[in-house]
Amino acid sequence: MTGPERGFLLLSSHLGEPARKPLTTAQLRTLADRMAYAEKPEGDRELEERDLRQLGYSRDMAMRILSLLGEEDVLDYYLRKGSVLGCTPITRISEDYPLHLRKRLGLDSPGVLWARGDRSLLAQPMVSLVGSRELREDNWHFAAEAGRQAAQQGYVLVSGNARGADRTAQESCLAAGGKVICVVADELWKQPLRENVLYLSENDYEEGFSAQRALSRNRVIHALGIVTFVAQSSLHSGGTWDGTVKNLQNAWSPVYGFRDGSTAMEELSRMGLELIGTEELADFYGLPRHEENMFDR
Numbered sequence: 001m002t003g004p005e006r007g008f009l010l011l012s013s014h015l016g017e018p019a020r021k022p023l024t025t026a027q028l029r030t031l032a033d034r035m036a037y038a039e040k041p042e043g044d045r046e047l048e049e050r051d052l053r054q055l056g057y058s059r060d061m062a063m064r065i066l067s068l069l070g071e072e073d074v075l076d077y078y079l080r081k082g083s084v085l086g087c088t089p090i091t092r093i094s095e096d097y098p099l100h101l102r103k104r105l106g107l108d109s110p111g112v113l114w115a116r117g118d119r120s121l122l123a124q125p126m127v128s129l130v131g132s133r134e135l136r137e138d139n140w141h142f143a144a145e146a147g148r149q150a151a152q153q154g155y156v157l158v159s160g161n162a163r164g165a166d167r168t169a170q171e172s173c174l175a176a177g178g179k180v181i182c183v184v185a186d187e188l189w190k191q192p193l194r195e196n197v198l199y200l201s202e203n204d205y206e207e208g209f210s211a212q213r214a215l216s217r218n219r220v221i222h223a224l225g226i227v228t229f230v231a232q233s234s235l236h237s238g239g240t241w242d243g244t245v246k247n248l249q250n251a252w253s254p255v256y257g258f259r260d261g262s263t264a265m266e267e268l269s270r271m272g273l274e275l276i277g278t279e280e281l282a283d284f285y286g287l288p289r290h291e292e293n294m295f296d297r
Contacts, residue, residue, distance in 0.1 A: 001079075001089075008091035010069050012111030014204050015078040022068060022203075029107035031065070085189040087116050087205035098122050104223040104252045113220075114205040116188050117198035121156050121179050127284065128158040128225030128253065130218070130240050131165025132232040139165070142258040142278045143231035144172040149281045151178025158183065158224045160217065161191075161199070165231040165240075183221050185214040218243030223252040227284065230257035230273065235264040248272045256287060 012028055014020045023031065034055040041051060047069065052062035082088065090097050090113045101109040129146050131139065147169035150157040157173040159166040161182035170180045179196040186209040188201040201207070202217060218239055222228050228247060233240040241264065247255055248271045257265045259275040269275050274288055 005091045028111050110202045113200050121198045124156045126156040126158045126225045128221050128228040129169045133164035139232040143168040146229045147172030148176045151176035183217045222247040227254045233264045
């Protein structure tokens with residue numbers, strides 16, 4: 001692991017210590033922006049308080065950044081422990097960090113993704129699927145068919161491993177001989193190793209579930225796929241609605257939702273989501289394109 005990769009880990013991860021306060025994604029973005037225009041320390045000199053003060057940081061913030069970067073022993077222990085558990089880090093500057101995340105999310109992409117499973121899946125074409133936990137029958141069939149078609153058409157399926165749409169699509173994809181990436185919002189190390197499955201999580205491999213983590217990982221799911229399928233959504237509430245609206249606002253990926261006649265799908269369609277039927281999943285390349293997005297007006 002390179003020095004810059006270690007720096008990303010030190011600045012962005014709890015490293016198994018809940019009391020540790022790494023930089024937020026916004027703070028990492030600000031630091032990256034400022035460092036891009038800063039003069040590098042001469043020779044092999046390490047970053048000092050005066051360097052950060054020259055970038056406009058207060059003394060307290062400069063010392064906080066230096067303190068995080070100084071916890072090398074904590075990082076080494078966490079890496080060794082993670083290796084035993086089969087969890088390895090992929091930083092934003094690592095060679096196999098997903099290109100789509102860098103391009104679509106920019107400096108808002110996760111500073112670090114922890115991986116458990118087959119990392120080679122990250123180099124393959126992907127489609128994403130999101131949806132509600134309690135599915136109506138027709139919506140269940142849509143999610144299952146999306147997973148099956150992903151396998152048949154040679155795409156890795158990306159989802160969130162939650163009950164309902166996620167697991168329906170994932171299991172359908174695997175049953176058809178496909179491959180799956182699960183972006184989880186709970187403890188990474190507890191995920192069972194399975195053939196053709198890669199688990200990813202932000203921040204840490206030990207951190208438990210929280211609503212904030214579940215909402216945050218949605219941008220990763222939406223940004224990884226060449227398209228995102230929405231099997232079902234509540235109106236104005238829930239992670240599926242929140243993530244889909246943000247995708248439509250930011251154009252992370254084209255979004256296709258099941259034409260189920262619901263008010264939620266109709267409203268998402270007005271924002272730019274393209275409504276399709278289950279039969280249209282048979283050809284991902286032939287999917288229609290929505291010509292107007294209300295956020296472009």
